[in-house]
Amino acid sequence: MPLPFLTADGRADSDHAAQTPLPHDAREHWRRPYRPGPWRVGGAAMLLLLASYLLFSALIIALAGALPGMAVCLGAGLAVIALALRLLRVGIWVCAHGLRQVGLLSTVTLSWRRVAAVRTVQQPVRWLGLPRTVQGQALAVVRQGDGEPLRPLLTDHNADFLARPEAFDRAADVIEGWAAESRPAASL
Template identity: 30%
Template sequence: MDDDWVRPYPPGSGRWLVIAWEAAALGLLTYATIEQFDLIGHGVRLTACVLAAVWVVGAYRILRHGVYVSSQGVRIEGLLRSRTMRWREVAGVRLHHATHRVGPWRIESGMTVLLERHDGATVGTELWAQGVDFHARPRLFRDVYQEIRNRHQAAAQR
C-alpha cells in the first residue's frame, strides 16, 4: 500500500494524561520492585532502564493509537498490534452502540465505528465516542465517521 496515511482527527489531550499516569504507575512499580527485592547497584539501574524502555514504547504506541486512512485503505493502530485493510475488503462502515454484559447487568459503552467485511465479519476500530480523543468533542467523532464512510464510498466508485 502507499504511504500517504493520515489520521483524520487530531489526537485528544487526554492521551498525555494517560501517558503521565502510566509514567507514575511504572515509577511506583520500579520503586516497589527495588524495595521488595532489596536491589542495589546494577539491579536498580537495570530495573529502572527496563521499565523506562517499557514506558517509552508504550507512550509511542499511545501516541500512534488510532485510525488512519488513505486512498487505498484503512489502518487501525492499536496498542499491541496494527491492522491494515484495503477498501475493497471493506463492505461497509457503520456506527455501533456498544454494550457489555457483566452478569445480569448491561453496561452502555457508547458509540463505536465498525468496519464490515465482505465475508460478514466485523472489525472494531479504535474510534469510540467516549474515548480520550472524542469525549469532549462529539461533533468531531461524527465528522471522522463521515470521513471514513466517504473515503470508502469514493474507493468503491473507482
C-alpha cells in the first residue's frame, strides 16, 4: 500500500509539510489530522474478534435450529461491529467549515466562527478514558460566546497518544494550524 506521506527511505516528507501547513488539497472534506493510535486500533481489533465469535456462534445456533438464539447472537455481533467502527471514528476532525469532536455516543460540530481559541493546556486528564486521572496535556477548544471549552478528547494519555508525546504535539499543532488558517476566512 503506498504511503504518500513517507519518502523512499521511510522518513516523513518534512519538505512538503514545511511548505504547506495544511497539506490537504480538498479542504471541504472532514479529515482527522492524525492517525488512530495503537491502543484504539487494538481495542477495535479485539471487539471485531469478539464479533467474529458471536457471528460464528449465531451460525452454529442457526444450524441447530434455535432461531431466537441465533437472532440474539446475530444482533449482538452486529452491535459489537458497530461499536468497533464507532471507536475508530472517535477523535477530532477538521475541515474548512469547522471542527468536529466525535465521541463514542455523541458528536459536537462547531463552525470556525464559533471557535474562540484552540490551545494546548496542562491539566489532569483521563488515562485511556478510564476514571483514573493523571497530569498531562489536553487540546482545549474554547467556544465563542459562552467561553465553555469542549470536553477534551485529544489528550496525551488517550488511546491515540499514550506513550507517543511527539505524535500528540504534531496533532495539536496541526489542529491549531487549521484553526489559525480557517478562522479568518470564516469571519469574513
